[in-house]
Amino acid sequence: MASRFARHVRAPLVVFVLAVNVGGHTAFADDAAANNSAAEKSTAQDSASEGSVTQDTVEFSDRSAVDFVQTYCIDCHQGEDAESGLDFEGFASAENVSSAIEAWNRIATRVHEGQMPPQEYDSPEPETRAAFVAWIRDTIYQAVCDDGVSPGGPMLRRLNRTEYANTVRDLLGIPINAGHALPDDGAGGEGFDNAAETLFISPIYAEKYLDAARSAIGHALKDPDDRKRIITSTPGEKRSPEQAAREVLAGFLPKAFRRPVSNEEIDEYAEVFNHVFQEDESYSSAIEFALVAAMVSPKFLFLYEQPAESDEPTLVSHYEMASRLSYFLWASMPDAELMRLAAEEKLHDEQVLAEQVARMLRSDVDRRGLRRGAKVREFATSFVEQWLGTRALGREFKPDKSVAERYDSELEGGMKYEPIFFFEDLLADNRSLLNLIDSDFTYVNRTLARHYKVKGEFREQPKKVELSEKDRRGGLLGMSAVLAVSSFPHRTSPVLRGKWVLETLLGTPPPPAPPNVPELEEHGDAANPTSLRERLELHRSDPVCASCHQAMDPLGFGLENYDVLGRWRTEADGVAIDASGKLPSGETFDGPDELKRLLMERKEQFIRNLTSKMLGYALARGLTNEDACVVESISRTLAEDDYKAQTLILEIVKSIPFRYKQGSKD
Numbered sequence: 106m107a108s109r110f111a112r113h114v115r116a117p118l119v120v121f122v123l124a125v126n127v128g129g130h131t132a133f134a135d136d137a138a139a140n141n142s143a144a145e146k147s148t149a150q151d152s153a154s155e156g157s158v159t160q161d162t163v164e165f166s167d168r169s170a171v172d173f174v175q176t177y178c179i180d181c182h183q184g185e186d187a188e189s190g191l192d193f194e195g196f197a198s199a200e201n202v203s204s205a206i207e208a209w210n211r212i213a214t215r216v217h218e219g220q221m222p223p224q225e226y227d228s229p230e231p232e233t234r235a236a237f238v239a240w241i242r243d244t245i246y247q248a249v250c251d252d253g254v255s256p257g258g259p260m261l262r263r264l265n266r267t268e269y270a271n272t273v274r275d276l277l278g279i280p281i282n283a284g285h286a287l288p289d290d291g292a293g294g295e296g297f298d299n300a301a302e303t304l305f306i307s308p309i310y311a312e313k314y315l316d317a318a319r320s321a322i323g324h325a326l327k328d329p330d331d332r333k334r335i336i337t338s339t340p341g342e343k344r345s346p347e348q349a350a351r352e353v354l355a356g357f358l359p360k361a362f363r364r365p366v367s368n369e370e371i372d373e374y375a376e377v378f379n380h381v382f383q384e385d386e387s388y389s390s391a392i393e394f395a396l397v398a399a400m401v402s403p404k405f406l407f408l409y410e411q412p413a414e415s416d417e418p419t420l421v422s423h424y425e426m427a428s429r430l431s432y433f434l435w436a437s438m439p440d441a442e443l444m445r446l447a448a449e450e451k452l453h454d455e456q457v458l459a460e461q462v463a464r465m466l467r468s469d470v471d472r473r474g475l476r477r478g479a480k481v482r483e484f485a486t487s488f489v490e491q492w493l494g495t496r497a498l499g500r501e502f503k504p505d506k507s508v509a510e511r512y513d514s515e516l517e518g519g520m521k522y523e524p525i526f527f528f529e530d531l532l533a534d535n536r537s538l539l540n541l542i543d544s545d546f547t548y549v550n551r552t553l554a555r556h557y558k559v560k561g562e563f564r565e566q567p568k569k570v571e572l573s574e575k576d577r578r579g580g581l582l583g584m585s586a587v588l589a590v591s592s593f594p595h596r597t598s599p600v601l602r603g604k605w606v607l608e609t610l611l612g613t614p615p616p617p618a619p620p621n622v623p624e625l626e627e628h629g630d631a632a633n634p635t636s637l638r639e640r641l642e643l644h645r646s647d648p649v650c651a652s653c654h655q656a657m658d659p660l661g662f663g664l665e666n667y668d669v670l671g672r673w674r675t676e677a678d679g680v681a682i683d684a685s686g687k688l689p690s691g692e693t694f695d696g697p698d699e700l701k702r703l704l705m706e707r708k709e710q711f712i713r714n715l716t717s718k719m720l721g722y723a724l725a726r727g728l729t730n731e732d733a734c735v736v737e738s739i740s741r742t743l744a745e746d747d748y749k750a751q752t753l754i755l756e757i758v759k760s761i762p763f764r765y766k767q768g769s770k771d
Contacts, residue, residue, distance in 0.1 A: 169240070174193050199244040217235075245730075249730045249733065254732075259767075262300075266288075275437050281324055286317060298491065300721075338353050351371055362399075363427070363444075365424070378394065379391075415769070416769060419765060426764070427439040430458075434462070434480075434484050435483055436487050466481050466532045489524050494591075503594060508668065509670055515551075520553060523567060523586060539748050546570060548568060553585065556670070556671075577697070589671060594669070603658050616653060637678070655689050659694075663700035666684050715753075716736045716739050719754075720732060735761065735762060
């Protein structure tokens with residue numbers, strides 16, 4: 106069978122692979138180029154105006170900004186030796202900001218966080234600092250948002266491994282992981298493996314897709330019920346083999362390609378059927394080849410949207426919207442209801458979209474308090490594991506046995522699933538996203554409950570549990586998976602944990618470490634043990650390191666009561682834990698509860714970062730400066746609606762970039 110399949114199917118796929126990657130002149134390749142080109146401005150003024158920044162409460166002019174820079178910045182940032190390469194010597198007006206948006210976004214963040222100017226220099230009053238930051242952000246917003254929001258180009262990307270496996274499962278209706286042998290997908294865009302810019306295809310995929318499709322179809326056709334559902338027609342007195350095959354293909358291809366198919370497309374796969382049938386006159390063998398051929402087609406393996414027919418932004422088609430929704434919220438193909446609504450041309454209706462978002466985020470709880478089999482878990486898993494970095498648990502990160510004697514697969518599973526089930530709960534029950542910072546509940550299985558010393562009746566599957574103050578949990582910072590992947594395998598790391606908070610929660614990653622930084626001394630004198638805090642303070646005595654570590658280390662010290670696996674402790678290496686910290690802005694705290702309080706005071710920054718991540722995931726691409734207009738608008742809507750989780754999802758679905766595609770260009 107394999108050799109015959111190679112003759113009939115392998116060659117077309119390899120030609121397709123080479124055309125996309127080498128030729129550059131196929132329709133797919135041309136669309137890919139268009140999709141990656143810079144977006145033009147559109148007339149979508151309504152979306153931009155909702156998020157417009159005003160200065161009704163802040164008096165700060167261009168002249169004020171110049172005075173601020175001259176007073177607090179110019180000493181370190183001028184000439185060839187300007188700190189961090191930022192030369193403010195020619196700074197004169199808002200135009201300087203508009204011409205270097207990315208750099209000024211970083212400047213605004215550093216000033217807002219109190220990292221600039223450094224503590225040893227004169228610092229502005231808090232009101233002046235806030236006014237300068239507001240002026241920068243308003244200037245940037247006006248530069249990119251005043252004339253509206255532009256969508257990206259038509260989507261063109263390969264299904265990633267998770268999406269491929271889920272799509273095969275739902276297409277054939279069988280519990281099989283067809284993507285297990287496919288290569289891992291690299292992260293792109295906003296840090297996710299569904300980003301179009303990384304989902305290319307190479308000849309190595311050809312054999313793997315053939316093997317995966319052949320295996321999945323063969324598995325499905327072994328079961329009589331599954332076979333009857335897929336092979337909907339067989340030859341008989343009133344139906345020739347080709348007629349039966351065409352009936353099967355007419356039912357299968359629209360599901361596989363996620364849209365209606367033409368007679369010409371049915372002809373194409375009927376021809377594959379005929380070639381094979383002519384060899385041995387086996388209907389079963391020939392129809393199986395035709396189905397596998399469909400499953401290695403670019404029309405199945407790629408999310409491909411038709412280019413817009415005008416040069417203006419155009420609503421994606423109803424079937425394209427069905428796929429955008431399903432791969433966003435389920436990481437899989439549209440179901441029968443989405444396909445029906447697309448056929449009825451109802452997926453441009455915002456009320457219908459709201460109803461579908463609520464339906465797709467649904468996750469029911471059974472009488473034992475367990476959430477089972479909700480499709481939204483695929484979304485929660487894919488987004489959460491990549492956003493938080495917890496996918497590394499059990500892969501790149503494995504705790505050292507010296508600090509994790511009782512670490513086993515059930516504990517690892519409980520750790521990995523805690524943030525996933527927690528996020529699924531927020532989505533399904535439409536809770537506040539601020540629960541991610543602090544909450545009075547979490548999800549644990551029986552092993553993780555023992556690990557946390559949480560009382561209750563638990564099983565292998567995670568279950569919701571209410572938390573009390575003595576549990577010392579709540580929110581992401583109390584979850585073992587987060588605490589583990591932001592540690593070293595053999596000990597905690599305030600540096601890594603502080604960096605994780607800045608980067609993952611607040612969206613303000615510190616710059617890379619300078620070269621030739623000496624290693625941290627791992628142990629103090631045996632007769633005089635020193636704490637990790639003392640060793641780190643000595644380590645960062647170098648002024649080159651201090652500026653970044655002053656922002657990272659205090660945040661990490663606030664989590665030092667948690668060991669590598671997130672167990673609560675009061676001492677380490679024979680020394681009492683000091684979990685106090687002082688931020689560059691001058692704010693002090695002691696322990697995780699007070700750290701979470703400080704993060705709650707920065708909830709707007711957290712929500713803006715989460716919105717950026719979610720929008721990038723939904724659009725399956727990196728965000729542009731113009732997308733920041735959408736992020737700002739959605740963030741403000743969230744604040745007005747108590748930060749409800751479903752509001753975030755719905756506002757993204759209703760946004761210009763999600764519902765529209767860029768017009769074609771001459």
